[in-house]
Amino acid sequence: GAGVSQSPRYKVAKRGQDVALRCDPISGHVSLFWYQQALGQGPEFLTYFQNEAQLDKSGLPSDRFFAERPEGSVSTLKIQRTQQEDSAVYLCASSLSLIVESGANTEAFFGQGTRLTVV
């Protein structure tokens, strides 16, 4: 597709339920990022992939959060035993280049996000 696609757009989960959020990055993009945006806040970094390798997962808030990108394209963010504090918009972004300082086009393109509501 032309842009980053995320599905589902909206998800309502009962507390304790597991959820899986999908991100289809722009074809050929090496870098993929997940962010969490709570209501009224700026996005917060969760995790980063370079192709299939998860190079940084320092932002994942707990071991209930797990992300994968097994073939270096589509990524899934999984949240186990959801809690109310997990309610947020989950944003995925992809970019073409590996290194920001290279001067190459490193613009990150964002998907529309998945709004997760835990009830």
Added chain:
Amino acid sequence: AQSVTQLDSHVSVSEGTPVLLRCNYSSSYSPSLFWYVQHPNKGLQLLLKYTSAATLVKGINGFEAEFKKSETSFHLTKPSAHMSDAAEYFCSYTDSWGKLQFGAGTQVVVTP
């Protein structure tokens, strides 16, 4: 620690008047800085970016920002606001991986 601070959580302007959104950064070196816009139920869109090539950066939709090292600022401006500029704006910086750190955001309201 590196960070960005957006000084205003809400800005209200009249259509046709200038817009100023303030952002200060904290970094031990010259960072790469960005402004993003987020319209309701839409993804984040890049307005402009500073990567040390020029201190005055022009972006899309008539926006521009000036990097001032002496003031550690990267304020976003537009000479004349349009109704379509009503949105949330985020200042951010990035590390070498491209990981973005965002400010808390500024909600812009444009009145007729």
